[in-house]
Amino acid sequence: MTMTDRQLYSMEKLFSTHDTKTYFVLPVIMFIFKNRHLNSSDICWSHAVLDSTGKLTPSGIFQGNSLDIGNYKECTEDANNAVTRPGDIQAMYCLVTWAGAPQAPVQSISSTAENFKQGVCVPKSCSDSEVQNLTETGFLGVKPMPSWFPVTVYCQREETYATYSAGAIVALTIIAIILCVLAVSTSYELFITYRFPDEERKAFTTSGAGRFCLSCSLYSNTKKVFNTYQHPGQLPALHGIRVISALWIIYGHTIIFNFDAVTGNQAEEDQASDQWWYFIRGNYDMAVDTFLLLSGLLVTYLFMKQMKKTGGQFTWRDYGLHVLHRYWRLTPVLAFLIMIYACLTVYMGSGPWWAIRDNATMQFVRTCQTHFWANLLYINNYVGRQCFVHGWYLGVDMQLYVTFPGLLLLLYKYPKVGVAVACFLFGCTWLLNGVLYHFLVDMYGMRYRITTYRYAFTRIAPYLIGILLGYLLFRTNRKVPNTPKTRKLMLFGWIVCTACALVALVAPFGAPEANLHGHPAWRMFDRTLYAVGVAWVVYACCVGYGGIISEFLSWSGWMPLSRLSYTAYLIHTMIIEVYYMSYKGVLLYSAINWWLMFVSFSFMSFACGFAASMMAEVPFLELEKFVLPKRRGREAKSETKAEQDQDNIALGTVECDPDPQQSPHDSKGTTGPNGC
Secondary structure (H helix, E strand, C coil), X not given: CCCCHHHHHHHHHHCCCCCHHHHXXXXXXXXXXXXXXXXXXXXXXHHHHHHHCCCCCCCCHHHCCCEECCCHHHHHHHHHHCCCCCXXXXXXXXXXXXXXXXXXXXXXXXXXXXXXXXXXXXXXXXXXXXXXXXXXXXXXXXXXXXXCCCEEEEEECHHHHCCCCHHHHHHHHHHHHHHHHHHHHHHHHHHHHHHCCHHHHXXXXXXXXXXXXXXXXXXXXXXXXXXXXXXXXXXXXXXXXXXHHHHHHHHHHHHHCCCCCCECCHHHHHHHCCCHHHHHHHCCCHHHHHHHHHHHHHHHHHHHHHHHHCCCCCCHHHHHXXXXXXXXXXXXXXXXXXXXXXXXXXXXCCCXXXXXXXXXXXXXXXXXXXXXXXXXXXXXXXXXXXXXXXXXXXXXXXXXXXXXXXXXXXXHHCHHHHHHHHHHHHHHHHHHHHHHHHHHCCCCCHHHHHHHHCCHXXXXXXXXXXXXXXXXXXXXXXXXXXXXXXXXXXXXXXXXXXXXXHHHHHHHHHCHHHCHHHCHHHHHHHHHHHHHHHHHHHHHHHCCCCHHHHHHHCCCCHHHHHHCHHHHHHHHHHHHHHHXXXXXCCECCCHXXXXXXXXXXXXXXXXXXXXXXXXXXXXXXXXXXXXXXCCCCCCCCCCCHHHHCHHHHHCCCCCCCCCCCCCXXXXXXXXXXXXX
């Protein structure tokens, strides 16, 4: 299509007023149509700079689009490729944000467009403050803004990360050493496996060096992770519950993490929140309560079995080993990922949003560099800041794990007293949550989330339900009589507990006029109701009344993903964050977009989780068997594998009574992101 001179003249007349369009729109249109046959090598520096700069008049502003980020690649590559002589001006990309105050007229345009963001391409010699001054005075093609539009500028300079820091070099060196160890260990195992017969191979596998190599071998460790054989006596339904809960969290973070930056039609997403299915995203944090419940269940169930084997004896030495084994199981891979996040994340991407990440979101990276010790001691939910935005959960779970052996002893030796103490703790946590929410509630509940959401004393209820469920399964030996009365009671339990879970999940979104989210009474019991529903599913599946639900949750295909759920949980936020912050445009909300990204993020999370598990989790789980001291009672020949590996309480194995001849590696499955 050819634009005639008459059409060009008409457009000049249309944009003849002296406003933003005069500076930006008209020159760009004129350039496009007069030089539309030029290729990228013919574009001059000034045209590339002009064209790559956002115009601050984004389309879809009434749909919540407050972003006109320009063209990052054109500014950073095409404009600089046009520079042919030494001393010519180099360009850099800056993201300018106008933060609208509540009294600003722009608020009337869209309730979601509180901050306008514009990408500008400027000479690299400009400082951030100079770009800010030029923006505020209107020199960059934007009319001078009123005082209630504070301006912030984030400029990206390639030389910032042109060379690796000392921390990055150390991290890369450690990764290289680990990879070399894995390669040597795998080669060693393959050599002795295919070179020597079984009777001669034993000499190579019993020595210290041989056991170390086998512990680090990718060949055997991969087979252990992907083993799907289900031994009698397991609780296989927990595998499915664990994986589904991890996927639920990934889905929630897929949507939540992009709202502050890259969404170009946030108003449309706000409208979607009125749909009945919105509870799937809105309540994704309930999955954390699932993990707490499973953690309490497995800690209690295996603790009771061990107490029965040792005659009810539990000394301070046993308690110390109880905690030590837990710490050993969870910490190596956590420390490995903290190292990557703190030292290498800054080199993983670039783009319009990376400037913001470098100055705001990157606070988590700087936190890892200064407060990593709090995360490794599992006190990060109280002291300092968190490396990972979801890292508070690890602290909560570890603190509950360390605190509750006293209650488990009471349940074993004095059941009535133990149940009474549990009921008292229920009352305390309900009352505490209600009171705190009453005094800390605000429009979006963020004050409550920031101050108490991540504290262990507000998350006790699901853990207590798991403890009582584990004790019930132990006392009944997971058996109930198959009588008509029992079947009626089980059906009644399904109806009541399903209703409890649905009320906890759907009610706040189905009755917005009741403002249940902001009601202290609701906050007292919502997580308890949800945990009761999940606990019933676990109980019914364990005693043989789960039906098709039990068959689905017990599918052997869940087992490999279940074993990787801990590392996938740890690493998924890093993957999501790097993707969003490296995005070169503006994302538009739609259900299909989010579901496709969710599937991609889930695949990458478990794939990267597998790599992290092979490098820093499974080898330590294997080394634990001959590095750390054993607990009393483990030498009994009559013990089952789970009772021998009572330290698996620390990992929350779901393989409670496997065959005694089973490989020790097959009982390393984790209950959830904490590897309970």
